[in-house]
Amino acid sequence: MIKFxxxxxxxxxxxxLKNIDLEIVEGELIVLLGLxxxxxxxxxxxxxxxxxxxxxxxxxxxxxxxxxxxxxxxRKKVGMIFQNPESQIVGTTVEExxxxxxxxxxxxxxxxxxxxxxxxxxxKMSELKHVEPHRLSGGQKQLLCIASTLAMHPKxxxxxxxxxxxxxxxxxxxxxxxxxxxxxxxTVLFSTHILDEIVIAPxxxxxxxxxxxxxxxxxxxxxxxxxxxxxxxxxxxxSDLCRRGIIDHFMDVEKLSERLVDxxxxxxxx
Amino acid sequence: xxxxxxxxxxxxxPRTPFEKEALNNINxxxxxxxxxxxxxxxxxxxxxxxxxxxxxxxxxxxxxxxxxILTSRNDDSIFNIRRRVGLVFQYPExxxxxxxxxxxxxxGPKNFGVEANELNRVVLEAxxxxxxxxTVLSKSPFNLSGGEKRKVAIASVISCNPKYLVFDEPTSGxxxxxxxxxxxxxxxxxxFGKTIIIVTHSVKEAIQNSERIIVMTKGQIVFxxxxxxxxxxxxxxxxxxxxxxxxxxxxxxxxxxxxxxxKDDRLSEAVSLLKSMIN
Ligand SMILES: Nc1ncnc2c1ncn2[C@@H]1O[C@H](COP(=O)(O)OP(=O)(O)OP(=O)(O)O)[C@@H](O)[C@H]1O
Ligand SMILES: Nc1ncnc2c1ncn2[C@@H]1O[C@H](COP(=O)(O)OP(=O)(O)O)[C@@H](O)[C@H]1O
Ligand SMILES: [Mg+2]
Ligand SMILES: [Mg+2]
Numbered sequence: 001m002i003k004f005x006x007x008x009x010x011x012x013x014x015x016x017l018k019n020i021d022l023e024i025v026e027g028e029l030i031v032l033l034g035l036x037x038x039x040x041x042x043x044x045x046x047x048x049x050x051x052x053x054x055x056x057x058x059x060x061x062x063x064x065x066x067x068x069x070x071x072x073x074x075r076k077k078v079g080m081i082f083q084n085p086e087s088q089i090v091g092t093t094v095e096e097x098x099x100x101x102x103x104x105x106x107x108x109x110x111x112x113x114x115x116x117x118x119x120x121x122x123x124k125m126s127e128l129k130h131v132e133p134h135r136l137s138g139g140q141k142q143l144l145c146i147a148s149t150l151a152m153h154p155k156x157x158x159x160x161x162x163x164x165x166x167x168x169x170x171x172x173x174x175x176x177x178x179x180x181x182x183x184x185x186x187t188v189l190f191s192t193h194i195l196d197e198i199v200i201a202p203x204x205x206x207x208x209x210x211x212x213x214x215x216x217x218x219x220x221x222x223x224x225x226x227x228x229x230x231x232x233x234x235x236x237x238x239s240d241l242c243r244r245g246i247i248d249h250f251m252d253v254e255k256l257s258e259r260l261v262d263x264x265x266x267x268x269x270x
Numbered sequence: 271x272x273x274x275x276x277x278x279x280x281x282x283x284p285r286t287p288f289e290k291e292a293l294n295n296i297n298x299x300x301x302x303x304x305x306x307x308x309x310x311x312x313x314x315x316x317x318x319x320x321x322x323x324x325x326x327x328x329x330x331x332x333x334x335x336x337x338x339i340l341t342s343r344n345d346d347s348i349f350n351i352r353r354r355v356g357l358v359f360q361y362p363e364x365x366x367x368x369x370x371x372x373x374x375x376x377x378g379p380k381n382f383g384v385e386a387n388e389l390n391r392v393v394l395e396a397x398x399x400x401x402x403x404x405t406v407l408s409k410s411p412f413n414l415s416g417g418e419k420r421k422v423a424i425a426s427v428i429s430c431n432p433k434y435l436v437f438d439e440p441t442s443g444x445x446x447x448x449x450x451x452x453x454x455x456x457x458x459x460x461x462f463g464k465t466i467i468i469v470t471h472s473v474k475e476a477i478q479n480s481e482r483i484i485v486m487t488k489g490q491i492v493f494x495x496x497x498x499x500x501x502x503x504x505x506x507x508x509x510x511x512x513x514x515x516x517x518x519x520x521x522x523x524x525x526x527x528x529x530x531x532x533k534d535d536r537l538s539e540a541v542s543l544l545k546s547m548i549n
Contacts, residue, residue, distance in 0.1 A: 011413070035445040036417025083416055083443070084361070138312035161416065164442045165360075167311045167471050168512040193417075193445050196515055230446035234515040241540060253515050257522035260544075263537055264527045 001025055002047060002156065002187075007056035009042060009210075016042045018210040019056070024189070026155070029182040031198050032191040033221070033229065034207035040191045041083075043207065044158050047189075048078040060156070076105055079154030083161040085141040088148075089133045094125065097133055098148045105152055112151075119147040123177060139170020146177060157181060159190040163197065175200055175252075196234050198222070199250040218250045271337040273300045273323055273355070273434060273465075278332035280318055280489075292318040293489045296332070302433075305456075305466045307476040310486035311510030316469045317360050319486070320438050323467070324355035336434070353382055356432030360439050360469075362423035363412065371397075371414075371422050372407040378430035396425040401451045416443045424452070434465045441470060453479050473511050477501065485509050520544040 004022040008015070016039050024030065032040050045051040046058050049065035060077055063070040082088060091097025095116055102112045120126045123143040128136070133144060142162055149157065159178070163171040171194075179200055182188050198204050204221040206214040208228075214221045219242055222235055238256070241247045247259060278296040283289050293315045300306055308316050321327040322334050325341035325348050334341045336351050356378075359365045368374040375393045384392055397404060400421040406414065411422050420443050428435070435456075441449045456466055456479070470476060476483055476497075483500045485493035487509060493500065506513055513521075523544060 036421070036443075036448055037415045041415060161443060164416075165312075165439065167510045168473070169507070169510050170312065171471075172512065193443065193449075195446065228447075230450070234519075237516060237540070237543070244540075246537060246540070253518050253522065257519050257526075260519070260523055260537075260540070261526045264523065264541065267537060 001059075001061060003059040004046070005057045005059070007046065007053045007058060009046065009051065009054050011042075016210050017046070017053075020210075020212060022205070022212060022215075024156075024187065026187050027182075027185060028187050028189075028203060029178070029201045030189045030203045030205060031201040031218075032189060032205050032207065033193075033195075033198065033225070034191075035229070038207040039210040040207055041160055044080070044160050044189070044191070047156070047158055048075050048080050050080070076152065077154055078156045078158060079149035079152060081142075081145050081149055081157070081159040081162055083164060085138070085145045088145050089141060091148075092132060093129070094120070094131050094133060094136075094144055095129045097144060098151050101148050101152045107152075115151045115153075119151045122150065122180070123147045124173075137166075137170065139166040139173060142166060142170070142174055143177065146174075146181075150181070154186075156187045156189070159188070161191050161193070163192060163194060179252075195222075195230065195232050199235075199238070199252050202249075271302060274298070274333075274335045275322070275329075276333050276335075278322065278329045278334060280315075280322060280327060281330045282318075284330065291489060293322075295490060298484075298491065298494075300434075300465065300467060302465055303460070303463055304482060305460060305480045306468070306482045306484060307480040308467065308469045308484045308486065309471070309473070309476055309509070309511060314486040314510075315489040316486055317438055318489075320357060320436050320467070320469060323434070323436055324357045325351045326357070353430070354432055355434045355436060356427040356430050357436045358423050358427045358438060358440055360442075362419040365423055365426070366411040366419075369410060370408050371402075371411050374411045374422060375426045375429050378426055382430055392429050393425075396429040399428060399451075399455045400425045401448050417445060417448060420444055421448065428455070428459075432464075434467065435459060436467045438469050439471070440468060441472065441475060449475075473506070474514055485511075516544070 002024040004020045007017055007020040009017040034040050042051060046053065047060065049071045052066055058065045060074045063074050065074060089097055091100050098116045098119060099112055102115060120129055123146055125140065125143060133141065136144060163174050175197060178188055178190060198218045202217060204216065204218050205212055206221050206225055214224045219239065222231065222239065238247065238250045251259065275296045275298040278293060280293040281289060281291050310316050318327065322329060328342045336354055339347050339351055341351055366374060368377055372393055375396055376389050379392050380389060402418065402421045402425065406418060411419065414422065424440055441452060444452065460466060482496060484491055493503065512518065
């Protein structure tokens with residue numbers, strides 16, 4: 001479990017997070033939403049101890065991020081993926097980049113070889129194993145970061161705007177990968193400004209000015225933030241289906257089409 | 271007068287093992303007052319194309335000219351080109367170098383001869399247009415959130431009041447409110463006759479705002495036309511783009527249910543909306 005206990009944080013004397021109380025349970029998939037400057041990146045950086053609370057505490061599986069001696073353990077549990085993948089890639093080939101993180105945490109050599117293939121298979125990039133990272137497209141670099149992080153077997157995966165700088169098809173790929181990670185049993189948190197992406201997560205947290213002001217299902221949150229954050233026709237369409245009792249939660253295009261096809265077919269039979 | 275590309279090729283790191291041809295056979299004319307959106311997969315050459323427009327990159331072969339001034343001339347005309355063509359980079363950090371946001375935004379106008387007593391007004395105006403609070407002015411541009419950095423990058427180019435405004439993925443990382451502000455701003459610039467060129471990954475932004483769409487694939491222009499022709503084209507997926515989700519939903523249902531007519535009252539409205547999207 002990740003637990004924020006009355007966390008207050010300021011840069012110099014600018015308050016950025018204001019008394020955050022938050023519990024994240026194993027196996028959750030959570031989206032963090034909020035306007036620019038609301039504190040999303042800062043909140044994420046608290047989880048692996050890159051930033052420390054000015055007051056209050058953050059615990060990862062009971063370990064306090066303020067205890068320097070525990071940081072190593074904490075960072076093994078929390079995989080972080082930043083918005084700009086370039087800043088994180090260190091290897092001169094895809095394979096090497098994935099191995100690098102594992103070497104750091106002392107994964108045995110034969111185990112490493114297996115894991116490289118495993119994670120490459122997972123992000124569907126096996127054929128790119130020996131490619132130099134600078135030849136990858138933006139979307140592939142993002143997936144490489146996910147693979148390299150995943151290879152370290154973190155329990156929690158935290159991704160800051162993983163879809164913001166890439167083309168739509170690569171974006172879909174990343175979102176599918178996030179759903180797959182969740183299915184695999186990982187606890188995943190990500191942030192986005194693209195509202196349509198909230199449909200893949202059961203829980204949405206909305207930050208305003210350093211405070212968590214809404215925390216609930218996508219439907220609940222959108223009903224509260226529509227005015228402030230805006231909406232989209234896809235989200236409104238699903239809200240309407242919910243209101244009429246046709247569906248009871250938001251879904252991605254794939255699942256929603258299956259559901260509607262079912263309904264169409266059964267209604268035709270009548 | 272236009273921005274004109276003639277038979278342009280661009281190669282990164284020529285004659286090295288890393289040689290990479292990023293653009294090939296580009297012929298393009300963007301006239302004054304146009305609003306053009308450029309779409310394409312990552313790596314297709316969009317950013318390279320934009321950097322050729324203000325002379326940061328010079329063509330490996332062929333020519334690029336702005337209002338008939340060649341960008342490859344080795345004299346002070348490059349200053350003239352920079353003055354005309356303002357480019358907001360894809361990665362805001364790549365353009366920052368001042369110690370605080372005020373100086374960052376003031377740098378361009380100061381350089382282009384705006385008087386000291388005017389400078390304050392110009393900077394405040396730019397900051398307001400992109401929706402940044404004045405409190406950021408004294409901060410280092412590097413110590414900002416992702417979206418705030420993007421806004422500073424935009425403000426420091428619009429403050430120079432260039433004739434051609436060129437934006438590389440200006441809305442990535444902006445929240446939806448800021449995206450709306452950005453397009454309001456762009457529309458205002460258009461009223462003053464400015465030329466707007468935007469790279470984006472959002473098909474929705476492209477069709478809602480601009481008039482002309484250019485699609486790039488592997489260093490070439492594979493589509494150049496109006497919105498209607500673009501939407502009807504069957505190649506969106508091939509080009510790395512996705513239609514908006516409701517359209518995809520409608521198409522998916524259509525694939526499986528031939529007779530898309532429904533008796534269920536609860537469903538019928540939703541279905542007729544989806545049907546109208548296919549037609
Ligand atoms: N290194 C820093 N030094 C000082 N202030 C900072 C620093 N990084 C961020 N801030 C400030 O902290 C606040 C929250 O920033 P944060 O990056 O957490 O926001 P965010 O929600 O991630 O925003 P965005 O959507 O733009 O990425 C902002 O007011 C920002 O200016
Ligand atoms: N500074 C550079 N050095 C070497 N190659 C580059 C550089 N910038 C871009 N490239 C390469 O040129 C091609 C086009 O890149 P770019 O113009 O950035 O595309 P886009 O903006 O469409 O993503 C890509 O193959 C990319 O890897
Ligand atoms: Mg951020
Ligand atoms: Mg680019």
